[in-house]
Amino acid sequence: MDRIVILTGAGLSAESGLGTFRDVGGLWTKYDLEEVATPEGFARNPALVHEFYNARRANCRGATPNPAHAALARLQAALPDRVTLVTQNVDDLLERAGAASVIHMHGELTRALCGACGHRWAAPDVMGVDDPCPACGTASTRPDIVWFGEIPYHMEQIDTALAQADLFVAIGTSGNVYPAAGFVQQAGFAGARTLELNLEASATSGLFDEARLGPASQLVPEWVD
Numbered sequence: 001m002d003r004i005v006i007l008t009g010a011g012l013s014a015e016s017g018l019g020t021f022r023d024v025g026g027l028w029t030k031y032d033l034e035e036v037a038t039p040e041g042f043a044r045n046p047a048l049v050h051e052f053y054n055a056r057r058a059n060c061r062g063a064t065p066n067p068a069h070a071a072l073a074r075l076q077a078a079l080p081d082r083v084t085l086v087t088q089n090v091d092d093l094l095e096r097a098g099a100a101s102v103i104h105m106h107g108e109l110t111r112a113l114c115g116a117c118g119h120r121w122a123a124p125d126v127m128g129v130d131d132p133c134p135a136c137g138t139a140s141t142r143p144d145i146v147w148f149g150e151i152p153y154h155m156e157q158i159d160t161a162l163a164q165a166d167l168f169v170a171i172g173t174s175g176n177v178y179p180a181a182g183f184v185q186q187a188g189f190a191g192a193r194t195l196e197l198n199l200e201a202s203a204t205s206g207l208f209d210e211a212r213l214g215p216a217s218q219l220v221p222e223w224v225d
C-alpha cells in the first residue's frame with residue numbers, strides 16, 4: 001500500500017491572499033523576523049508580536065481555501081489511511097477545505113498558548129498582553145506558534161510518517177527553514193520517491209526526483225486528479 005506524505009508551505013495559501021514570507025513583498029520584507037517570530041522578540045515587545053498575529057488572524061478569517069487546498073482535502077478523503085498532510089502554515093485553510101487530519105508543525109493562528117503553564121485554548125480574534133490564561137490566570141498568553149529556536153510540533157509522528165513514505169510531495173515551500181527543509185532527504189533516504197510542486201525553483205529543488213513549476217492552484221489539482 002503506497003503511503004504519501006505531503007508537506008505544504010506558504011505558497012499553498014498565496015493564491016488565497018495570504019502572504020508568503022520570503023518572496024518579493026513577503027512578510028519578512030515588511031517585518032523583522034527577529035522581532036515578531038522569536039521568543040526573544042516576544043519578551044522584548046509582546047504588544048508588537050500580538051499586533052502582527054492579530055493582523056494575520058484577521059487576514060486568515062477573510063481568506064477562503066483555493067483549488068489546491070480543496071484538491072488535497074479530496075485526496076485525503078479518498079485515501080484516508082495513506083495520506084499524511086503536514087503543514088508549516090498556521091492558517092486553517094486545509095481544514096476549511098475539508099481536510100480531516102492536518103499536522104500543524106509550526107502551530108496554529110486559532111490557538112493560544114500559556115507561556116507559564118503550557119495550557120492551550122481557542123484564541124480570541126484579538127489577543128493582548130494582559131489576557132489571562134484560563135487555566136492558571138497568569139498573563140503570559142502568546143499565540144500558539146512555533147518561533148525560530150523552538151522545537152516544531154509533532155516531530156515524532158512526522159519522522160515516523162517520513163520513514164514509512166513511498167512518496168513525498170512538497171508544495172509551495174522555499175526549503176529555507178529546518179527541520180522541514182530536510183524532509184526531502186529524510187524521505188529519500190527511506191526509499192520514497194520525491195516530488196516538488198512550486199511556483200519557482202526552491203533552495204532544495206535539486207534534492208527532489210522531480211520538480212514541477214507553476215501555481216499551486218493549477219499544479220496540485222492536476223497532480224491529484
Ligand code: BJW
Binds near residue numbers: 152202215
Ligand atoms: C508558490 C506560490 C503559488 C509562492 N503556488 N508556490 C542554520 C542551519 C540550519 C538550521 C538552522 C540554522 N540556524 C537556525 C536554524 C534552525 C531554524 C532555521 O531553519 N533557520 C533558517 C532560517 C536557517 N529553525 C528553527 O528554529 C525551527 N526549530 C528547530 O530547528 O528546532 C530544533 C529541532 C528541530 C527538530 C527536532 C528537534 C529540535 C523552528 C522554525 C520555526 C519557523 N517559524 C516560522 C514563523 C512562524 C509561523 C508564522 O508566523 O506563520 O514559520 S518562519 C516561516 O518560515 C514560517 C513558515 O512556516 C516557514 C517556512 O516558510 P515557507 O512556507 O517555505 O514560505 P516561504 O515564503 O519561504 O516560501 C514560499 C514558497 O512558495 C516559495 O518557494 C515560492 O516560490 C512559493 N510560492 N506562490 C506555488 N501560487
